[in-house]
């Protein structure tokens with residue numbers, strides 16, 4: 001048969017895993033989310049986050065609570081702490097090159113993806129279950145003129161279209177409590193290059209407390225998520241060729257954020273559960289950075 005008669009091999013077609021009813025609930029949840037605590041903070045500088053903050057409060061920047069500008073300053077301060085959280089995550093990605101591709105698993109409105117590109121000049125591929133979030137993230141990337149480097153798509157992070165070994169690094173920023181950790185880390189293991197870096201910042205229940213406290217149950221119900229234990233993270237990583245390089249307890253670093261947020265007009269009602277569970281030791285805010293070996 002001459003080469004002109006040969007049927008070209010079909011291009012690989014990406015077949016996403018069937019979406020579960022639970023994933024449908026989560027997509028709807030984020031499609032409808034419009035809390036001022038997230039939008040007003042994002043409006044400060046155009047980086048829209050759905051995660052929490054770390055670091056000490058800059059009381060000098062906040063100034064006098066009686067000042068008419070105080071609420072505006074408080075919003076800017078909460079936002080600064082949320083961006084500081086992303087900076088810490090990026091600090092743990094290792095030596096990223098401009099030509100590298102990074103994967104932001106559960107990317108939300110894309111704030112962390114944009115920050116990663118701004119720091120490293122690299123390509124960032126975000127995935128989220130929410131079409132509204134993906135549209136929002138892609139609109140922001142276009143507004144910033146970085147749409148050729150930062151891209152979000154609607155996709156299940158347990159079954160992504162990325163090639164095996166394609167990602168130099170990948171992360172979950174407060175998005176791993178929506179999935180089975182073995183399934184999640186199996187997919188990160190597949191898409192990461194050997195020697196690549198995986199980072200998560202997450203809230204997890206503390207096995208030293210015994211079982212998930214009532215506050216954990218409250219947080220799960222509030223966000224329709226399923227918080228895992230610290231032990232589950234470490235076990236599921238070990239089972240999927242992800243070897244922890246750093247495990248940092250960020251609980252003391254996140255408490256000031258929550259205590260400040262609890263005094264603001266943007267409270268959502270979940271502040272007490274976070275503060276109480278961090279204080280009684282049942283809940284931990286953790287960063288885990290792991291090598292793909």
Ligand SMILES: C[S@@+](CC[C@H](N)C(=O)[O-])C[C@H]1O[C@@H](n2cnc3c(N)ncnc32)[C@H](O)[C@@H]1O
Pocket residue numbers: 023026027030048049050051105106107108109110111112127128129130133155156157158172173174175178179
């Ligand atoms: C709390 S938000 C975090 C967003 C973002 N990482 C950030 O730091 O701003 C959780 C995100 O996880 C995403 N998510 C949850 N389950 C997912 C799944 N199975 N596949 C892809 N994204 C998922 C949601 O769509 C949402 O964007």
Ligand SMILES: CC(C)=CCC/C(C)=C/COP(=O)(O)OP(=O)(O)O
Pocket residue numbers: 035037038049050051052174175177202203219223225227268270
């Ligand atoms: C640490 C844990 C358990 C996180 C759960 C995932 C989650 C909902 C994160 C924050 O999202 P958000 O920024 O939309 O929430 P909020 O509206 O409370 O700021």
Ligand SMILES: [Mg+2]
Pocket residue numbers: 037038049050051052
């Ligand atoms: Mg928020």
